[in-house]
Amino acid sequence: MKHKLEIQEAESEAKSVIARLNITSLPICPFKIARERGIAVEPKDSNRPGVSGFFIKAGNMFVIQYATHIKNEGFIRFTVAHELCHYFLPEHPEYLFQGRDGIHESRSGFISDDFYEKQADYFAKELLMPQDLFLTALRESGVGFPAIMLLASKCKTSITATAIRFAQFAEDPVAVIMSSHNRINWCFMSSVLASVKGLRWPRKDSLLPPNTVTASFNRDQTNVLSAKQIEAWTRLDNWFDKAPPVEMKEDVIGLGNYRKTLTVLFTEDPIIVDDDDDDFLEIGNENRGWKWH
Numbered sequence: 001m002k003h004k005l006e007i008q009e010a011e012s013e014a015k016s017v018i019a020r021l022n023i024t025s026l027p028i029c030p031f032k033i034a035r036e037r038g039i040a041v042e043p044k045d046s047n048r049p050g051v052s053g054f055f056i057k058a059g060n061m062f063v064i065q066y067a068t069h070i071k072n073e074g075f076i077r078f079t080v081a082h083e084l085c086h087y088f089l090p091e092h093p094e095y096l097f098q099g100r101d102g103i104h105e106s107r108s109g110f111i112s113d114d115f116y117e118k119q120a121d122y123f124a125k126e127l128l129m130p131q132d133l134f135l136t137a138l139r140e141s142g143v144g145f146p147a148i149m150l151l152a153s154k155c156k157t158s159i160t161a162t163a164i165r166f167a168q169f170a171e172d173p174v175a176v177i178m179s180s181h182n183r184i185n186w187c188f189m190s191s192v193l194a195s196v197k198g199l200r201w202p203r204k205d206s207l208l209p210p211n212t213v214t215a216s217f218n219r220d221q222t223n224v225l226s227a228k229q230i231e232a233w234t235r236l237d238n239w240f241d242k243a244p245p246v247e248m249k250e251d252v253i254g255l256g257n258y259r260k261t262l263t264v265l266f267t268e269d270p271i272i273v274d275d276d277d278d279d280f281l282e283i284g285n286e287n288r289g290w291k292w293h
């Protein structure tokens with residue numbers, strides 16, 4: 001994404017779709033929105049690597065297809081919402097089809113560096129978890145990992161997408177970490193945690209700290225494939241160099257055939273840091289450029 005403005009353009013288009021359609025409650029159904037615009041939505045038996053869906057123009061008709069290899073209902077809905085961005089943001093159909101009929105292949109889920117794909121992902125995130133409705137639901141959902149699970153069922157979104165949205169708005173220290181085998185794929189933190197002095201972000205593809213429950217969970221891949229879920233405790237400095245030794249809840253869940261593991265670190269207690277420590281790295285989420293944010 002080149003600039004924040006382009007993210008905001010996609011997000012505000014999603015907000016305006018919700019306002020125009022007078023949607024006032026969760027979950028927001030992208031299938032229904034498509035149907036109301038006369039857009040057919042259908043499954044597509046496609047095994048093209050990384051391709052989650054298709055947006056098709058045939059004359060004045062549009063069709064959305066989602067790949068049947070996606071087994072996660074939340075991600076299917078995200079993919080359909082992504083395709084809706086290609087319909088609603090006027091420059092998208094113009095760019096994708098240039099006035100002709102055609103098929104656009106989508107790679108949704110914040111994996112693509114393409115400008116239009118990124119805009120469509122931000123649109124989808126905002127459409128399915130709009131700030132106002134999400135915040136109201138968040139306040140009614142308690143704290144920590146159980147709140148994330150409840151919000152995912154309220155929004156009908158994937159646990160991963162919901163966890164990131166949760167961390168984005170959480171007032172408590174929260175870290176959302178994606179890992180596979182012994183590596184960290186990415187990490188997202190709530191702003192209060194990201195601003196803790198001294199805390200260093202793990203580098204992309206760095207080793208999982210070996211003494212964590214997540215690391216031992218990943219050593220047995222049946223845990224991941226069977227979508228096992230465990231609760232444990234950890235310390236923040238087990239995970240992040242130079243972090244204070246704060247006790248955190250560590251919730252771990254295997255993501256099945258996605259073959260990755262989601263970990264959520266959480267505490268309700270404020271993190272007190274020693275102000276005399278001037279050896280700190282002040283890096284926020286926006287500077288990381290990792291996937292999913």
Ligand SMILES: [Zn+2]
Binds near residue numbers: 082104105117
């Ligand atoms: Zn796309």
